[in-house]
Amino acid sequence: xxxxxxxxxxxxxxxxxxxxxxxxxxxxxxxxxxxxxxxxxxxxxxxxxxxxxxxxxxxxxxxxxxxxxxxxxxxxxxxxxxxxxxxxxxxxxxxxxxxxxxxxxxxxxxxxxxxxxxxxxxxxxxxxxxxxxxxxxxxxxxxxxxxxxxxxxxxxxxxxxxxxxxxxxxxxxxxxxxxxxxxxxxxxxxxxxxxxxxxxxxxxxxxxxxxxxxxxxxxxxxxxxxxxxxxxxxxxxxx
Amino acid sequence: xxxxxxxxxxxxxxxxxxxxxxxxxxxxxxxxxxxxxxxxxxxxxxxxxxxxxxxxxxxxxxxxxxxxxxxxxxxxxxxxxxxxxxxxxxxxxxxxxxxxxxxxxxxxxxxxxxxxxxxxxxxxxxxxxxxxxxxxxxxxxxxxxxxxxxxxxxxxxxxxxxxxxxxxxxxxxxxxxxxxxxxxxxxxxxxxxxxxxxxxxxxxxxxxxxxxxxxxxxxx
Numbered sequence: 001x002x003x004x005x006x007x008x009x010x011x012x013x014x015x016x017x018x019x020x021x022x023x024x025x026x027x028x029x030x031x032x033x034x035x036x037x038x039x040x041x042x043x044x045x046x047x048x049x050x051x052x053x054x055x056x057x058x059x060x061x062x063x064x065x066x067x068x069x070x071x072x073x074x075x076x077x078x079x080x081x082x083x084x085x086x087x088x089x090x091x092x093x094x095x096x097x098x099x100x101x102x103x104x105x106x107x108x109x110x111x112x113x114x115x116x117x118x119x120x121x122x123x124x125x126x127x128x129x130x131x132x133x134x135x136x137x138x139x140x141x142x143x144x145x146x147x148x149x150x151x152x153x154x155x156x157x158x159x160x161x162x163x164x165x166x167x168x169x170x171x172x173x174x175x176x177x178x179x180x181x182x183x184x185x186x187x188x189x190x191x192x193x194x195x196x197x198x199x200x201x202x203x204x205x206x207x208x209x210x211x212x213x214x215x216x217x218x219x220x221x222x223x224x225x226x227x228x229x230x231x232x233x234x235x236x237x238x239x
Numbered sequence: 240x241x242x243x244x245x246x247x248x249x250x251x252x253x254x255x256x257x258x259x260x261x262x263x264x265x266x267x268x269x270x271x272x273x274x275x276x277x278x279x280x281x282x283x284x285x286x287x288x289x290x291x292x293x294x295x296x297x298x299x300x301x302x303x304x305x306x307x308x309x310x311x312x313x314x315x316x317x318x319x320x321x322x323x324x325x326x327x328x329x330x331x332x333x334x335x336x337x338x339x340x341x342x343x344x345x346x347x348x349x350x351x352x353x354x355x356x357x358x359x360x361x362x363x364x365x366x367x368x369x370x371x372x373x374x375x376x377x378x379x380x381x382x383x384x385x386x387x388x389x390x391x392x393x394x395x396x397x398x399x400x401x402x403x404x405x406x407x408x409x410x411x412x413x414x415x416x417x418x419x420x421x422x423x424x425x426x427x428x429x430x431x432x433x434x435x436x437x438x439x440x441x442x443x444x445x446x447x448x449x450x451x452x453x454x455x456x457x458x459x
Contacts, residue, residue, distance in 0.1 A: 075321055097321045106314025112253045113246065124242035126318065 025052040026088060026099070026175045028073075028207050033082035035068045042068055043226050046082070052175075055198065055208040055221045064228025066211035067105070070180050073209060074102040086176060098128055100176035105184070107165035111154030115140065115164055118153050123171040131173035139170040144193055158185040166197060177201060179210040240333050247334060250309075251341035257302035261342040262349050265298040269353040280358045287357030288367050288418040294353070295346045295371055296411055299378040300403060302342055304396040306334060306386040307454065316390070320454050327454065331447040335383045336376075343375035366421030366428070370435060374414040377439035380446035381406050387453035409438055 027049060034044040042065030050056055058066050071077045073084050075096050088094040109118045119136045134142065140149050143163040148156065156164065162185045169177055177198070183191050191214055198208050251258040272290050273283055310316040319330050347368055354364035385402040389395030413435040420426035 074317070076317055095323060097323055100321075102317060102321060104314050104317055106312070108314040108318055110246070110250055110313065110315070112250050117246070117249070121242050121246045122318075125240075 025205065026086060026094075026207065027051055028084070028086050028176055028209070030073070030084045031082055033069070033072060033084060034080040035065055035072050035077070036080050037065075037068060041080070042228075044080075046224070048222075048224060050207045050209070052205040052207065053202045055202055055210065056224055057221050058209065058211040058224050058226060059213065060226030061228040064226040066226060067180050069226070070102070070178050070209065070211055071104075074100060074178050076102070096176070099174050100178055101126070101169045101172075101174045102178045102180075103165060103169065103182055104180050107161050108168065109153045109161065109164060111152065113153060114149065115145075115151055115153050115156070116149035118164070119167055119171050122168045126168075126172040126174070128172055128174050133172040134170045136171055139167040140164070142170055142197065143167045144190070159187060159190060162186055163190060163193075166194060169201075170197070175206050177206065177208040177210070179208065179212070181212060182210055183212055183214045240329060243330065243333050244337050244340075247337035248341055251337070257305060258341040258345060261298040261301055262345045264301050265294045265346050265349060266353065268294040268297060270356060273356055284358040284360070284363070287354060287359040288363055288422075289415050290357060291350055291353060291359075291367050292371070292374075292411055292415045292418065295350070295375060296378065296407060298346055299343055299375055300382065300400040300407070303338070303379075303382040303386050303403065304389060304399040306338055306383060307390045307450075308386070308395070311390055316454070324451065327451045328447045331383055331387070331450045331454070332380075332443070335379045335446060335450075338383075339376045339379035343379055346375060347371045360422065363418065363422045366418045370414040370418045370432065373432070373436050373439050374410045377410050377435075377442040378403075378407055380439075381442040383446050383450040384453060387450035387457065390454065391457050406442075410435065413438065 029049045031047050032044075033046040035042050035046075042063075046069065048056060058069060060066055068077065072079045073096070084096065085093045086096050086099055108122070109115075113121075116136050119139060123133060123136060133139070137149060140146060143166055145160060145163055145167075148160065148164075153161065153164065162182075166182065183194055186194060198210070201208060269290055272286075276283060276286075307316060310319060320327065322330065350368050350371055351364050354367065359367070382399070382403050384406075385399040386395075388402060389399045392398060413431045416426075417428060417431040417435055420428040420431055
């Protein structure tokens, strides 16, 4: 059995992007994460460190554990071993759950409610002390769907629904974005729009970790490739 | 959290919502009883409080499985479970409260109408309303535990009811005995009513914690 070591690819935080009034630099540090489903080890020894304004793209074949890794980072699953932490501006760890947006395969929106009601709910539910988000209407404008606020979410097409799900990341400010296949169901134009959103987020000192096959069109994005070789834990199913 | 309450109430009251479903089921269960029993007014009046309570219990259990499953299907549950412990417990509390406001409270309000069908007097109807007002929140709060345990099961509806039913039996016993005590003379009303209130408070404290633990464990 072999492990895949991704060293600490530290890059200097781009200080040019740092302006007064922005939140302090934040770091996301993963140390030797190991994840498995059942008795299949999906990945092991995943270590990385992201400084402010940096992004990490996770690639790999289907079933290689991209979603599992993101759910571990979000705190929805616990890793087999290793740890993931967000380090705040004062060097102290801050709770990941309050400082990250997780965008999963599903959009987390209610079909029965209007688009604006959905976003207003998340805005107030995911309010964080790390900064103000955009007003709901402005967030809808930013994903290029001006004027759909009054429609029930269920009326929108799959691609439009995905774009509204992206707008959720804008209505409340959280420094770390965890994105699982964010561009699923998006057309080429929306792909560029998405890349623009991520670029703006990074420029304001945010961090992003995305599992995607799409080239994000971003410079200086690091890539973590999960090889997707399943290793069975020695010692049987319940080891 | 206020936003969560408003959202859940909005969903429950809009098209396809669960709010009307419970009341209609309650109506159906109680309305067929007089036809089945026959026009024996004394008998109907005597079994009325019990029938109303059984109907309300079954109607409360009806929509419980959707409490967390709807959120799981559209991905919202991830965002709820991602919170820290205290917030998650409070979230479950608010969701249970919204569930009661949408499905339990209408049952209480519909009880007088159905009391007429059961030939119940004013005192008996009032007693049933009061005991339902205290007892139905308890069903919602403890029901949240069953809903959380069964959240990963695609068709967990019946399972939730079966899991919750044993825990709901004390609510039914003390609810019905308090309602009867109000109309039959020597029996005291307050002791069973106080025990019912105690059960409601206990479930309101225990339910959200247990349901939060189940939700944390169920995320896959």
